[in-house]
Amino acid sequence: MKSSSFAYRRAATAEEAVALAREAGEDARFLAGGQSLLAALNFRLDEPCMLIDIGRIGALRGIRRVEGALKIGALTRHAEIAASVEIAKHLPLVAQAIHEVAHPAIRNRGTFGGSIALADAAAEMPACALALGARMHLLGPDGPRRVAADEFFLGLYETALEPGELLTHVEIPIPPAGACHGFAELARRRGDYAMAGLAMMLGPRTGAGRDWARIVFFGIADRAVRSPSAEAAIVAGAAPEECAACATDGLDVFGDMNAAESTKRHYAAVLLRRELDRISDEENRV
Amino acid sequence: MSAPVQITLSINGEPITATVAPRMMLVDFLREVAALTGTHLGCAHGVCGACTVRLDGASVRSCLMLAVQAEGTEIETIEGLADSGAEADLLDAFHRHNAVQCGYCSSGMLVSAAELLAQGGVPDRATIRDHISGNYCRCTGYQSIVDAVEEVARTRAGKAGAGA
Amino acid sequence: MSVTTRYDRPNSYIGKSVPRPNAVRLLHGRGRYVDDKVLPRMLHAAFLRSPHAHARILRIDAAAARSMPGVVAVFDGNDIAQVMTPWVGVLTHLSGMRSPPQPALARDVARWQGEPVVMVVAHSRAAAEDALERIEVEYEPLVPVCDMQAALAPEAPRIHPELDSNLCWERKIEVGDVDAAFAAQGATVVERSFTFGRHTGVTLEPRAVIADYDPAEDRLTMHYSGQAPHMMQAVIARHLNMPEARVRVVAQDVGGSFGIKIHTYGDEMATLAASKLLRRPVKFVADRLESFQSDIHARDHRITARAAIDGEGRLTAVEIDDITGIGPYSVYPRSSGIEGNQVINLTGAPYDLPAYRARLRVVFQNKVPMCQYRAVGHPIAMAVMEGLMDEMAAASGRDPAELRRLNLRADDSYPSASPQGMRFADLSHQACLEKLLDLMDYKTLRAECDRLRQQGVYRGIGLVSMVEVTNPSPMFYGVGGAPIAAQDGASVRLDASGAVHVSNSITEQGQGTEAILAQIAAEVMGVDISTVHVVTGDTAVVPYGGGTWASRGAGIGGEAMYQAARALRQQILATAAAILQTRPEKLDLCEGQVVDADSLEPRIPLSDLARMVYYRGNELPEGLQPELIASRHFKVSDYPFVFTNGAMASYVEVDPETGMVKLLGHWVVEDVGTILNEKLVDEQIRGGVVQGIGGALFEECLYSQDGQLLNATMADYLVPMASEMLDIHIAHVVTPTRTSELGAKGAGEAGTAGAPGAVMNAVNDALRPLGAHMAQMPMTPERILRALGRV
Known part of the structure; x- marks a missing residue:
């Protein structure tokens, strides 16, 4: 299992990477952490003509506090996310979810941006980005642009990234005071892609309900997906069982080898009810 | 298009310069070019952990890295860990606990275990199991490996405590 | 002693x-594993494998591949057949077994997805793989025969047209009046249907070979990652038509085997043939995808079984019908009949059993060949019998430990024999069970289960009493004509x-x-x-x-x-x-x-x-x-096999909302006779238990209807990893075998033999109050939810 031949170029800047990509055409790939790409190459599932190594572009690495948000460089490694005090303080959802991403050696090498750009339907980070209403900073031949998470994840491994366009940063708004998060996933083994997962942000309490809610399921559809029905039910103050009952209403759910469509719908509902129960218990205790 | 690339890096403290095809995996570079066969290839898709080595101080899968990406880095393989004596207590504990059967997972397992131990303290058994959860061992059932890591953590913590 | x-x-x-x-x-x-070795002038092999489960090979065009840089040779099945004869994987003492000659590389018809069809030999593995992409093979897809029951239907397409059906072998046993026992007044009779999925060995070191033919001396050296050098020497010599003495097989370090690395594989044999044809060393190391598609698979049984106890709780009869799928060929030279044979030979072995009836059907199908893997047949025989024991205990209102106590062969009853003719000596079922119950504190654990059930926590205990075949005599293989020394x-x-x-x-x-x-x-x-x-x-x-x-x-x-x-x-x-x-x-x-x-x-x-x-x-x-x-x-002389025995228990918690099973405890008491090195014995048991748990909860080769293996990666085929596994408590009873002076019996497979049954019984114990029952392995979360009617 050896990959087919390809050319290799190392880019010193994001601009150079984008220029190289334009030159090389559609069969070139950006190489960041490589933890998914190189596995696909080894299986010859993908046979690019060129890899453009962006791994050493320092400007794309690190976590910065900006106005009301954290701006995470695309090349920031999962291990750096896990170790970040800023993330732990401001984005506890990400801090919790990052530990479910694969295994230590993968987290040492894999990048936050790589995970977002790959958009695996069962991956944790795209789900978190969606739940947190992240904004993706892209750089293409025509310059930079920003795309909201809601418009970024389009389908199975499909994103708003145009050919040759590079994800440079992910800007995640810091949730307002009174918001809380929930996260849970069901995987057959530690570190495996989840059979079903839930990443959610709930706005401050308003009576029985919530100011807003962003309920995201992963591992059940072609991408991380929000559940409008569950969000509406939560905002309206419905009981956890009722919110869970409509968890996947209107969503296109797809089965896989570990769980059929109906099982995934069941799991989504169980995860949501359990997390809502937990939050409710904790808030009542305070 | 796929022209060979010259790279220079440090492996186990020794500099090496070589010209490699871009597609060469780091694990193949270590085994075939540097002739360090202690690092093993088990699955080539990053799941089994047999190829785990230390790169600039952190454990990485050498099947999910290209040799060209290792330019300028410092790599330590099992040969380096063993020869330096830095992990002698860990190797000895693996031996005494029979935390090795066929030996094929051992180099990757040791790199992962050493990484956990370097964090200090005495991790509980669930934490040890968690840290090696990306390293497949078909032979032992893992318990003896957990025993060995736990014992070394305790001993090192004891020594650290005594020295403080 | x-x-x-x-x-x-x-x-x-x-x-x-x-x-x-x-x-x-x-x-x-x-x-020093095989892949660590580099020989002068060594070449590397890669194989183009059939993408179809069943297809006629109409045309192979390798011209483009031959002209690729670094390529030295391309061989198809006909090329290899010039120097290598096909093999037939039957044993004469398994009477009536049949299997057609199997070539190293498929000729005319490919019979499983992954069967090697064309071999490229090049200066590097990467160059060989590059060339594989340039080979064109024209196939005429044939109807794949995948389901083993459907394969036996009279109208089923035949995998081997020269045979009148897809049946490889059938065996029946009947001893005692089984019908009378089931019909008897006051009998408690239970019947269950079990399904045991296919799994495979997943040795961390894949199969690997370097073939080094030296024409100057007409000598072939095989650097071998495997278990039986002398058997391979005989096999190679026979099929390359060389004197045995001119074939040398060298096994240095082996990265795990578990029965995977003791069979004749077409890709390895073709590598040996290629070395002879090219007169220089050729290395072949299976990659992980090839491992899943070509290493032997194991188990794959559908079983209906029933058992009866009388009013006192004494076993009166057991009946079992086992159908097992073995892929398109019986594997050479051990045959693929032993797995099923062990199932019907060993079911009920720990117990005094007056009447027994069994039928075994071994069936060809278009899947990866199935053959002997760690604990051959034992996990099936133990899980079926112990599953029935627990069901009978529940049906008759008895404690599962008590029912076993009533029926285990007495420690002072040896030598004795089972209805199947298995001969037992120096065993200690009773002592092992008592020690196990003590070790795990059975009563306290039982009480804990009962208490937690009131709180909606579903925990269960599973017990297994078991035997293991060890130290075989020539009656295992040699008697059947195989070049296998006992x-x-x-x-x-x-x-x-x-x-x-x-x-x-x-x-x-x-x-x-x-x-x-x-x-x-x-x-x-x-x-x-x-x-x-x-x-x-x-x-x-x-x-x-x-x-x-x-x-x-x-x-x-x-x-x-x-x-x-x-x-x-x-x-x-x-x-x-x-x-x-x-x-x-x-x-x-x-x-x-x-x-x-x-x-x-x-x-x-x-x-x-x-x-x-x-x-x-x-x-x-x-x-x-x-x-x-x-x-x-x-060699062992007085008995065909030296049996060991043991008892095992599993403690689990099932989440009835998710179907997830959490392993909470596992205990083993094993009698391996004289213990030469307790640490090594215990590690064999622990590793074996974890392999058994793999089959019970995680591992399965999943196929599509048309015979495509769906999960041939380590991301999709789930082996047990450290986080899900647990500490395993072990104790021993020591009854040395009198067949030798040292008195040591074997220890390598008991863990794998007993663990699946123990875990299945524990899951069923947890599910019983919910009215659900599992009889399919692996017991995946989804299957448990289905059993519970939740999805």
Whole structure:
């Protein structure tokens, strides 16, 4: 299992990477952490003509506090996310979810941006980005642009990234005071892609309900997906069982080898009810 | 298009310069070019952990890295860990606990275990199991490996405590 | 046993947990696995494999591949067949078994997805893989026959047109009045249908071979990652039409085998043929995808079984119908019939059982070939019988432990035999069960389960009483015409420095073979274990024998070692007595010296004795041979197999909302006879248990309807990893076998044999209050939810 031949170029800047990509055409790939790409190459599932190594572009690495948000460089490694005090303080959802991403050696090498750009339907980070209403900073031949998470994840491994366009940063708004998060996933083994997962942000309490809610399921559809029905039910103050009952209403759910469509719908509902129960218990205790 | 690339890096403290095809995996570079066969290839898709080595101080899968990406880095393989004596207590504990059967997972397992131990303290058994959860061992059932890591953590913590 | 009364002497190693001397270099990264070796002029092979489960090969166009850079040769099935004959995987004592000749590379028809079709030999593996992409094969897809039950239908397409059906072998057993027992008044009868999925070995080191043909000497050396060098030597010689003596098989370090690496594989055989054709070394290392598609798979049974107890709770009859799918060929040379044969031979073995009926059907199908893998048939036989025991206990209102107590063969009842004709001796089912219940604190655990159920927590306990076939005699394979030795040989010699060199035909796969050989030799020879040097795995060096399979290393190879060391010891004592002008019985060996038997006073160091024999033979008394070497072979004679027995328990919690199973406890009490090295025995059991848990909860080769293997990666095929596994508590009962002087039985497979049944019973115990029942392995979360009616 050896990959087919390809050319290799190392880019010193994001601009150079984008220029190289334009030159090389559609069969070139950006190489960041490589933890998914190189596995696909080894299986010859993908046979690019060129890899453009962006791994050493320092400007794309690190976590910065900006106005009301954290701006995470695309090349920031999962291990750096896990170790970040800023993330732990401001984005506890990400801090919790990052530990479910694969295994230590993968987290040492894999990048936050790589995970977002790959958009695996069962991956944790795209789900978190969606739940947190992240904004993706892209750089293409025509310059930079920003795309909201809601418009970024389009389908199975499909994103708003145009050919040759590079994800440079992910800007995640810091949730307002009174918001809380929930996260849970069901995987057959530690570190495996989840059979079903839930990443959610709930706005401050308003009576029985919530100011807003962003309920995201992963591992059940072609991408991380929000559940409008569950969000509406939560905002309206419905009981956890009722919110869970409509968890996947209107969503296109797809089965896989570990769980059929109906099982995934069941799991989504169980995860949501359990997390809502937990939050409710904790808030009542305070 | 796929022209060979010259790279220079440090492996186990020794500099090496070589010209490699871009597609060469780091694990193949270590085994075939540097002739360090202690690092093993088990699955080539990053799941089994047999190829785990230390790169600039952190454990990485050498099947999910290209040799060209290792330019300028410092790599330590099992040969380096063993020869330096830095992990002698860990190797000895693996031996005494029979935390090795066929030996094929051992180099990757040791790199992962050493990484956990370097964090200090005495991790509980669930934490040890968690840290090696990306390293497949078909032979032992893992318990003896957990025993060995736990014992070394305790001993090192004891020594650290005594020295403080 | 004299060997167990010498604990306190210096150099007594037998029975002690000596760390493995040969493990240090593995930990230092200094192993020598096949893929670590690089030979001059060596080429690399890669295989184009059939993408279809069943297809006629109409045309192969390899012209473009041949002209690719680095490519040296491209061979198809016809090319290889010029130098290599096909093989037939049947054993004559499994009467009526049939399987057509199997070629190294498919010719005319490919019969499983992954069957090798074309071989490329190139200067690098990458170049060989590049060339594979340029080969065009035109296939005519044929109807795949995948479901084993459907394969037996009269209208089913035949995988081998020359056979009248897809049936490979059928066997029936009937002993006692089974129908009367089931019809009897007051009988409690339970019937269940079980499904055991396919899984596979997933050795961390994939199969690997270097074939090195030297035309100057007409000699072929195979660097082999495997278990049975002499068997491979015979197989290679036969099918490459070479004298056996011109074939050398060398196995150095092996990265796990578990029964995967003891079969004849087309890709490995083609690699040997290619080396002969190209007259230079060729390496083939299976990649992980190829491993899943070509390593033998295991299990794959559908079983209906029923059992009855009378009003007192005594077993009266068991009936089992097993249908098992083996892929398109019976695997050579061990056949694919043994797995099912073991199932019907061993079901009910731990119990007094008056009546038994069984039917086994072994069926061809278009999937990866199935063959013997760790614990061959045992996990099925144990899970079925122990599952029925628990169901009968529940149906008759008895405690599962109590029902076993009532029915286990009594520890004072040996020798005895089962209805199937299995002969038992020196077993301890009752003692093992009692020790197990004590070890796990069964009563407290039971009470905890009951209490937690009131709180909506569903925990369960599963018990298993079991046997394991170990130390087989020639009645296993040799009697059926296979070139498989049931005996093993040991050789031991003293060198001029007083060091002890031993060689043995059993092989090291990581289980500690070389350690126990060193322990035995060091103790008998009265030397420090560091002065013993062990060689295994090379047909040019070691005595002729069987290798590693059927948990036979310690019991057979170890006994041969013991006898050889005893013989050399006698030789040394006789020589020393002649030199020292005393009688041999007045002398002993201790700490590298010949010593006075009573006082242990040193008389002459072994090194001095050896130097006198080798260098100054003129000083030796007249007629004394100048030799310090002995060899002995051993086979089990009085019984076809030496059975071991044990008892096992699993404690689990099932989340009825998710179907997730959490393992909370696992206990094993095993009687392996004399324990040579407890640490190694325990590690065999633990590793075996985890492999068994893999089959029970995680591992399955998933196929599409048309025979495509869907999960041929380690991301999708789930092996047990550290986080989900648990600490396993082990205790022993020791009943040495009387078939040998050492008294050691085998230990390699018991864990895998018993664990699946224990876990299944525990899950069912947890589910029982919810009215659900699992009878399919692996017990995936989704299957549990289905059983609960939740999805």
